[in-house]
Amino acid sequence: MVAKKFQNPSGGLNQAGRDHFKKTEGSNLKSPVKTGTNPRRVSFAARFGGMAGPERDSKGEPTRLLLALRAWGFRSKDSARNFANKHKKT
Incomplete structure (x- = not known):
């Protein structure tokens, strides 16, 4: 489960969530x-x-x-x- 601060209220991850994922997992997620x-x-x-x-x-x-x-x-x-x-x- 992703922390609320990284979730976009309208769905998916916000930019902070994508940055956090890159920092912790090393992957580069892109926006929808x-x-x-x-x-x-x-x-x-x-x-x-x-x-x-x-x-x-x-x-x-x-x-x-x-x-x-x-x-x-x-x-x-x-x-x-x-x-x-x-x-x-x-």
Whole structure:
């Protein structure tokens, strides 16, 4: 679980979270690609479109999964899955 101070309230990590991850893990995370058919976006859609878990919690609020999907420009797991299937390389 990522500390709240590193989470973007609208989904994903904020810049401080990406910097912290680089410092602790040595990886260079990039910010979300919100539009287009960039291979990173297609890959994200394929991974997150198939993730288990609800899109909304018991109170009807969006989960971190749905917030991450929205940060990448998707409305739901179904829309991400459809996008990935349409744009994946064969």
